[in-house]
Amino acid sequence: xxxLEQPSEVTAVEGAxxxxxxxxxTSGFYGLSWYQQHDGGAPTFLSYNGLDGLEETGRFSSFLxxxxxxxxxxxxxxxxxxxASYFCAxxxxxxxxxxxxxxxxxxx
Amino acid sequence: xxxxIQSPRHEVTEMGQEVTLxxxxxxxxxxxxxxxxxxxxxxxxxxxxxxxxxxxxxxxxEDRFSAKMPNASFSTLKIQPSEPRDSAVYFCASSPGGGxxxxxxxxxxxxxxxxx
Numbered sequence: 001x002x003x004l005e006q007p008s009e010v011t012a013v014e015g016a017x018x019x020x021x022x023x024x025x026t027s028g029f030y031g032l033s034w035y036q037q038h039d040g041g042a043p044t045f046l047s048y049n050g051l052d053g054l055e056e057t058g059r060f061s062s063f064l065x066x067x068x069x070x071x072x073x074x075x076x077x078x079x080x081x082x083x084a085s086y087f088c089a090x091x092x093x094x095x096x097x098x099x100x101x102x103x104x105x106x107x108x
Numbered sequence: 109x110x111x112x113i114q115s116p117r118h119e120v121t122e123m124g125q126e127v128t129l130x131x132x133x134x135x136x137x138x139x140x141x142x143x144x145x146x147x148x149x150x151x152x153x154x155x156x157x158x159x160x161x162x163x164x165x166x167x168x169x170e171d172r173f174s175a176k177m178p179n180a181s182f183s184t185l186k187i188q189p190s191e192p193r194d195s196a197v198y199f200c201a202s203s204p205g206g207g208x209x210x211x212x213x214x215x216x217x218x219x220x221x222x223x224x
Contacts (some may be wrong), residue, residue, distance in 0.1 A: 033211045042199060042215035043151070050211075087151065094164065095141065095210035098151040 002026040004099035006088055011105045012078055020073045020102045022088035030091040032064050032071040037101070038084045046073070046086075078106050110134070112216035114200050120222045126188040129219045131200030132181055141213060142175055142185050143199040151199075157183065158205075190223045197221070 004024045012018040022032065031050035035043040047055055049064035049071060061074040075082055085101040113132040121127055133140045141156040155165040160177045168175070172191070177183040187194055197220050201213040 031211055042217050043201075043213075044215065045212045048211040089211075091211050094153060095139075095156055096153065096213065100150045 002090055002092060002094070002097040004088055004090060004097065006086075006099045006102045008100065009103045009105070011107060012075075014078055014080060014106055014108050016078050017074065017076050018078060018104065020075075020086050020088075020104070022071050022073075022099060024069050024071075024088070024090050024099075026069075026090045026092045026097070028092040029066065029069075032062070033089045033091065033096065034060075034062050034073045035087045035089060035098070036084050037087065043087060075104075080106050080108070082106050112200055112202055112214055114198075114216035114219050116219060117217060118220045118222075120224065121190055122224050123191055124189045125223075126186065127190045127194075127221060127223075129185040129198050129200075129221070131183045131185070131216060133183070133200070133202030134214055135181070136204065137202035137214070138180075138205045139203045139210065140177060140183050141201040141203075142183070143201065143215075144196045145199060145218075146196045154185070187221075190221075192223045195221055195223050 006022045033048045034046040037043045047062040054063045059076045064071040083106045085103050087098045087101045089096045089098045115130045142154040145151045154167045155175045157177045175185045197218045199215050199218045201215045203213045
């Protein structure tokens with residue numbers, strides 16, 4: 001089976017940096033993805049790591065360590081609009097299995 | 109280019125009624141996924157198709173649930189009969205193809221289903 005663990009809630013200050021961790025257990029691991037979902041909206045793709053290391057896309061970066069079954073999403077220069085839920089998801093024997101999500105609240 | 113289209117956006121029905129949710133994937137995408145999202149269980153994959161063929165329906169909770177994809181531009185998820193515990197947001201998503209492209213899925217706006 002597959003399981004993912006990520007914090008349920010994180011609060012950070014506007015302009016700061018926040019890291020959302022994700023640990024996983026899975027068979028047939030291909031990679032780790034991150035999705036963002038605003039309240040009432042649909043999940044939207046942020047990033048994908050198939051290999052170890054850091055992937056950077058603007059203010060967002062994502063990291064993967066396959067040996068540690070661990071990854072994180074790093075959000076820099078936080079803005080109020082970044083308040084949302086963030087999901088890690090693993091692909092393996094099934095296309096995508098999502099974690100329960102981390103609700104990020106950005107405060108002034 | 110239009111994204112994934114779902115209808116209806118909201119559905120309120122009574123227990124025992126049949127519910128049909130509809131999805132039009134992004135043109136050219138070969139894979140289609142149906143998800144259910146609830147507070148308790150999170151985002152769950154129900155079934156997915158490649159080239160209109162169902163590949164894995166192990167996430168379908170019961171025989172009351174069925175899904176079809178008669179052509180590349182249309183899919184339905186049917187619940188018959190519906191029960192209050194089916195209340196959730198149902199998302200349809202598509203991706204260009206199989207393999208690594210599964211990682212970047214494009215989600216529709218969802219259908220919020222309430223079964224009374």
